[in-house]
Amino acid sequence: MKSKKRTTIYDIAEKLNIAPSSVSRALNNSSYVKESTKKLILQTAEELNYKMNSLASNLRKGQSKTIGVIVPRINQNFFANVIAGIEDASYKQGYNLIICQSNELYEKEVQCVNTLINQNVDCIVISISVETINYQHLKNILDHHIELIQFDRVADELETLKVINDTLQASYEAVNHLINQGYKRIALLEGPQSLNIFRQRKEGYLQALKKHNIPIIDELMLENAWTKELGAQATRQLLSLPNPPDAIFASTSDFSALGVLEVATAMNIKVPSQLGICGYSNEDFTEITSPSITTIDQFSVDMGKTIANLYFEEMNNSNVSATPKTISIKPKLITRSSTQRSAE
Amino acid sequence: MKSKKRTTIYDIAEKLNIAPSSVSRALNNSSYVKESTKKLILQTAEELNYKMNSLASNLRKGQSKTIGVIVPRINQNFFANVIAGIEDASYKQGYNLIICQSNELYEKEVQCVNTLINQNVDCIVISISVETINYQHLKNILDHHIELIQFDRVADELETLKVINDTLQASYEAVNHLINQGYKRIALLEGPQSLNIFRQRKEGYLQALKKHNIPIIDELMLENAWTKELGAQATRQLLSLPNPPDAIFASTSDFSALGVLEVATAMNIKVPSQLGICGYSNEDFTEITSPSITTIDQFSVDMGKTIANLYFEEMNNSNVSATPKTISIKPKLITRSSTQRSAE
DNA sequence: TAAATTTCGGCAATCGATTGCATTTTTTAA
DNA sequence: TTAAAAAATGCAATCGATTGCCGAAATTTA
Numbered sequence: 001m002k003s004k005k006r007t008t009i010y011d012i013a014e015k016l017n018i019a020p021s022s023v024s025r026a027l028n029n030s031s032y033v034k035e036s037t038k039k040l041i042l043q044t045a046e047e048l049n050y051k052m053n054s055l056a057s058n059l060r061k062g063q064s065k066t067i068g069v070i071v072p073r074i075n076q077n078f079f080a081n082v083i084a085g086i087e088d089a090s091y092k093q094g095y096n097l098i099i100c101q102s103n104e105l106y107e108k109e110v111q112c113v114n115t116l117i118n119q120n121v122d123c124i125v126i127s128i129s130v131e132t133i134n135y136q137h138l139k140n141i142l143d144h145h146i147e148l149i150q151f152d153r154v155a156d157e158l159e160t161l162k163v164i165n166d167t168l169q170a171s172y173e174a175v176n177h178l179i180n181q182g183y184k185r186i187a188l189l190e191g192p193q194s195l196n197i198f199r200q201r202k203e204g205y206l207q208a209l210k211k212h213n214i215p216i217i218d219e220l221m222l223e224n225a226w227t228k229e230l231g232a233q234a235t236r237q238l239l240s241l242p243n244p245p246d247a248i249f250a251s252t253s254d255f256s257a258l259g260v261l262e263v264a265t266a267m268n269i270k271v272p273s274q275l276g277i278c279g280y281s282n283e284d285f286t287e288i289t290s291p292s293i294t295t296i297d298q299f300s301v302d303m304g305k306t307i308a309n310l311y312f313e314e315m316n317n318s319n320v321s322a323t324p325k326t327i328s329i330k331p332k333l334i335t336r337s338s339t340q341r342s343a344e
Numbered sequence: 345m346k347s348k349k350r351t352t353i354y355d356i357a358e359k360l361n362i363a364p365s366s367v368s369r370a371l372n373n374s375s376y377v378k379e380s381t382k383k384l385i386l387q388t389a390e391e392l393n394y395k396m397n398s399l400a401s402n403l404r405k406g407q408s409k410t411i412g413v414i415v416p417r418i419n420q421n422f423f424a425n426v427i428a429g430i431e432d433a434s435y436k437q438g439y440n441l442i443i444c445q446s447n448e449l450y451e452k453e454v455q456c457v458n459t460l461i462n463q464n465v466d467c468i469v470i471s472i473s474v475e476t477i478n479y480q481h482l483k484n485i486l487d488h489h490i491e492l493i494q495f496d497r498v499a500d501e502l503e504t505l506k507v508i509n510d511t512l513q514a515s516y517e518a519v520n521h522l523i524n525q526g527y528k529r530i531a532l533l534e535g536p537q538s539l540n541i542f543r544q545r546k547e548g549y550l551q552a553l554k555k556h557n558i559p560i561i562d563e564l565m566l567e568n569a570w571t572k573e574l575g576a577q578a579t580r581q582l583l584s585l586p587n588p589p590d591a592i593f594a595s596t597s598d599f600s601a602l603g604v605l606e607v608a609t610a611m612n613i614k615v616p617s618q619l620g621i622c623g624y625s626n627e628d629f630t631e632i633t634s635p636s637i638t639t640i641d642q643f644s645v646d647m648g649k650t651i652a653n654l655y656f657e658e659m660n661n662s663n664v665s666a667t668p669k670t671i672s673i674k675p676k677l678i679t680r681s682s683t684q685r686s687a688e
Numbered sequence: 689t690a691a692a693t694t695t696c697g698g699c700a701a702t703c704g705a706t707t708g709c710a711t712t713t714t715t716t717a718a
Numbered sequence: 719t720t721a722a723a724a725a726a727t728g729c730a731a732t733c734g735a736t737t738g739c740c741g742a743a744a745t746t747t748a
Contacts, residue, residue, distance in 0.1 A: 006488055008704055019728045024705055034726060049487065054462040055408065056704035059399040059733050066442075075428040075645070080419040087418060087445055091452075096459060098410075099443045101431055108435075115440060118398040143393065144350055258632065285629035288602065301419070352734055363698045368735060378696060400734035403703050 007048040016044055027052065058120065066096045067311065068116035070126040072104045072153075077283055078300050079127065082151065085304020086125065093312055095122075106131035113137045116146075123147040123311045128155060130192050147314065151307055152298075153195050161314060162326040163307045167197050170296045170331040171204025174278050175249055177294070177333060179212050181341050183247035183276045186214070187238050189225035189260070191252040201251035201280070220245055226252045231259030239267060239275075247276030247339070254279035254286050257293050261338065277338040291337030298331045351392040360388055371396065402464065410440045411655065412460035414470040416448045416497075421627055422644050423471065426495065429648020430469065437656055439466075450475035457481045460490075467491040467655045472499060474536050491658065495651055496642075497539050505658060506670040507651045511541050514640045514675040515548025518622050519593055521638070521677060523556050525685050527591035527620045530558075531582050533569035533604070535596040545595035545624070564589055570596045575603030583611060583619075591620030591683070598623035598630050601637050605682065621682040635681030642675045 009023040016023075018037070026033045026041035033041075044050075058064045067090055071079040087097050098119060100112035109129045116124050117140070124141050127150070135155050141148045142160070151163040178186050188205045191198030202221070209216055219241065225234040231250055238245055250257035257279030261271060269275050271291055279286055282297035306327055314325070353367040360367075362381070370377045370385035377385075388394075402408045411434055415423040431441050442463060446453035453473045460468050461484070468485050471494070479499050485492045486504070495507040522530050532549045535542030546565070553560055563585065569578040575594055582589055594601035601623030605615060613619050615635055623630055626641035650671055658669070 009706095010704075020705080021707075021729080022727055024707085025727090028706085032726065037726085049484070051458065051461045051488065053403070053464060053704050055399050055403040055464050056733090057706075059397070059403055059735095060704080060706045062733070064399065073428065074431060075421070075424040077419070080424040083443070084417065084419040084445065087443065088447075091444070096463065097443050099427070099431065099441050100435070101428065103432075114395065117395045119440065120397060120399050140393070144395065262632075284627075285632055288606075288629055288633055290634055353736095354734075364735080365699080365737075366697055368737085369697085372736085376696065381696085397734050400703090401736075403705095404734080404736045406703070 006053070007045075007050040008053070009050075011048060012041060012044050012050060015048070016040060063122050064120040065094060066098055066119065066121045067308070068098045068100065068112075068119065068121035068124045070100045070102055070109060070112045070116070070124065072102050072127065072129050074099060074101045078152075078281055078298060081300035082127075082304040082307070085301040085306075086308045087304070088301075089305040089308035089312075093308075095308075102129040104129045104131060106134070110137045113141060117141065117144050121146060122315075123149060125149045125151060125307055125311075127151050127153045128195075130195055133194055147311060149307055149311060151303065153197055156196050159324045161310055161324055163303060163310060164326065164328055165197075165298050165303070165331045166328045167200040167331070168204040168207070170333065171201040171249075171251060172208045173204075173333050174251075174280075174294075174296060175205050175208035176211070177335060178247045178249065178276055178278060178339060179208065179214065181247075181272075181276060181339055183339075184214070185217070185220065185243070185245040186247045186249055186276075187220040187222070187245035189231055189234055189248060189250040189252055189256050190221060190223045191226055192224065198252065205249060205251065225250065225256050225259075228255040228259040228262075231256030232263045233259075235260045235263040239263070239269065246274065247278070249278045251280055254281045254283040254293065254295055257295070257338075258285070258289065261289060261293065272338050272341055276341070282334055286334075286336065289338075294336045294339040295334050296331045297334055299329055303329055350397070351389075351394040352397070353394075355392060356385060356388050356394060359392070360384060407466050408464045409438060410442055410463065410465045411652070412442045412444065412456075412463065412465035412468045414444045414446055414453060414456045414460070414468065416446050416471065416473050418443060418445045422496075422625055422642060425644035426471075426648040426651070429645040429650075430652045431648070432645075433649040433652035433656075437652075439652075446473040448473045448475060450478070454481045457485060461485065461488050465490060466659075467493065469493045469495060469651055469655075471495050471497045472539075474539055477538055491655060493651055493655060495647065497541055500540050503668045505654055505668055507647060507654060508670065508672055509541075509642050509647070509675045510672045511544040511675070512548040512551070514677065515545040515593075515595060516552045517548075517677050518595075518624075518638075518640060519549050519552035520555070521679060522591045522593065522620055522622060522683060523552065523558065525591075525616075525620060525683055527683075528558070529561070529564065529587070529589040530591045530593060530620075531564040531566070531589035533575055533578055533592060533594045533596055533600050534565060534567045535570055536568065542596070549593060549595065569594065569600050569603075572599040572603040572606075575600030576607045577603075579604045579607040583607070583613070590618065591622070593622045595624055598625045598627040598637065598639055601639065601682075602629065602633065605633060605637065616682050616685055620685070626678055630678075630680065633682075638680045638683040639678050640675045641678055643673055647673055 009020045012023045013020040023041055026038045102109035135158050149161045154162050190202055193199055222234045225231045248260050257277055260277050264271050264275050279293050279295040282295045286293040286295045353364045356367045357364040367385055370382040444456035479502050493505040498506050534546055537543055566578045569575045592604050601621055604621050608615050608619050623637050623639040626639045630637040630639045
């Protein structure tokens with residue numbers, strides 16, 4: 001281990017006075033090598049601290065056993081969990097992960113895609129940035145015969161494998177729950193409508209209202225209430241209306257819901273009796289606020305595992321896969337104090 | 345883009361009837377190509393949707409422009425933030441990240457290391473698992489001439505680049521703060537002492553007590569209170585002592601501190617007047633519990649950036665780097681309600 | 689116009705593992 | 719004992735980009 005260069009199969013071959021091809025076969029446990037020589041080779045490899053050079057192997061084999069993942073932010077709970085799930089399932093199959101974050105920037109997303117294509121990844125898993133409305137870079141992935149799996153924030157019009165939450169349904173159930181708890185004027189904090197998930201969450205809200213013949217009031221639907229601060233701001237606006245809402249569905253995130261809760265608390269408005277609050281994502285903290293916040297669990301780690309396994313299945317079914325599969329995971333409404341009216 | 349194979353420099357060379365070497369030089373913007381042909385080549389590459397094959401390039405160049413990262417869990421706030429920081433800084437230098445999680449398992453950590461060596465990464469960044477007490481796999485990284493950077497949970501005895509928090513100091517300050525707030529019997533929830541960070545947090549606690557001539561009481565120091573549940577359990581034990589503590593420093597994590605708070609609340613013990621609580625890590629939720637929890641911020645994203653930049657510096661200083669550098673980041677005590685006694 | 693530079697561009701080896709095909713060795717059958 | 723079959727091993731090309739070295743073309747100088 002003193003030498004400057006790492007051990008290669010040639011070193012092993014030379015030492016044992018055999019052909020490199022035999023070494024390669026032995027290391028790959030091919031049946032075309034005598035047991036005795038195989039043992040010898042493995043032993044020598046161990047001695048020389050041989051580590052195979054995946055670059056060479058992958059170059060030759062034309063695959064990289066690597067999955068590229070692009071998310072807006074790595075350190076956002078939902079994405080971190082999905083990545084953890086993907087890693088877990090991939091690792092078991094001997095696959096590695098290359099992770100990129102787009103920082104919600106279209107330009108960077110494109111660059112990430114290019115990098116991953118360069119890296120010869122076998123599959124790219126992506127949740128698009130909020131800025132992304134052009135999908136040429138995604139099509140480019142397909143042109144390069146790389147498997148593409150979209151998750152959560154997907155481009156509907158692109159026919160690729162997809163793993164999503166049944167967002168509309170979850171949203172519908174959440175609003176339905178609010179209605180059942182007796183709330184009559186339910187406001188909606190929307191996310192950027194460029195993203196399909198936020199469109200769906202709005203749609204679920206609308207459908208639930210419609211179902212119960214509750215009028216849809218424009219001034220109760222506020223766009224761009226994505227963060228805690230914006231959620232708080234929107235709440236102030238809503239609560240100062242002549243006819244304020246009695247519940248707020250922060251469909252964008254739990255952070256937004258937290259903003260709502262803080263403003264309500266500051267204004268001395270009782271939650272849930274005077275104001276119901278529902279968030280989205282089941283962040284850790286929703287359980288420990290007072291009152292705890294009703295929210296929706298997305299089973300993010302499972303989602304990650306599902307994504308990876310979808311790829312592995314699809315890979316084995318190398319037959320002309322008919323229609324691009326979409327797997328929908330049903331999220332779960334977690335009802336907590338912020339929407340549990342005592343009098344019911 | 346219909347063909348089954350991707351465009352290579354040979355395709356471009358053939359189309360323009362020149363040598364592949366010229367194509368390569370043009371793409372790498374070498375000065376040994378006429379401007380006019382360079383332009384032509386670049387244009388043709390664009391037309392053919394050429395993407396370079398990093399595998400081939402890296403194999404030839406003997407480097408991979410890739411950094412491997414091994415953490416216990418990707419979806420743990422602190423690590424997710426560090427990774428985000430590393431990604432950010434690395435991306436700017438044209439480097440990619442391969443991420444692995446050890447799941448706190450020694451065996452898996454070893455496997456991750458081997459995978460990363462196989463992948464020819466240029467650098468491995470690691471925060472060791474709680475099980476890791478043997479460092480042969482880390483030495484193996486060095487034997488393969490791969491730069492090794494340890495962070496946060498480091499093996500002290502290994503001479504490598506390190507990026508750490510000044511844990512001892514932070515812990516000392518936290519306890520000092522508690523003492524200044526008038527707490528007299530301060531309990532300590534410890535993490536596994538196999539990890540140096542937990543040893544240091546304990547040491548900081550001990551030093552602070554010593555400084556103020558406060559006796560060190562064994563029954564106030566509980567090991568293995570790592571999670572919320574264990575923190576809660578430890579708290580019950582502590583509070584049922586004949587002479588219970590009036591403050592608890594959950595040096596393991598904010599989750600543990602949360603467990604403390606929940607038990608205290610359940611037992612109707614007033615925080616901070618009857619019991620002071622201090623956590624560690626500055627998790628999001630510490631700000632929104634009631635009362636909010638005093639804790640220690642580790643500047644995790646910055647830590648990630650520091651790690652990446654340390655590598656790039658070190659790489660440029662290819663001179664025989666004298667002593668393996670250790671960068672220590674000073675964490676910050678965030679004092680909040682859980683330790684702010686009104687009567688002071 | 690010839691000689692000396694400088695600039696371009698091509699040839700071919702290289703990185704390390706894999707694999708189709710050929711060859712040698714061993715085993716089995718005749 | 720020999721031929722045929724099977725098993726083991728070797729040879730050499732390949733994956734795609736890079737680069738040292740050399741020759742050709744273009745430019746400058748004498």
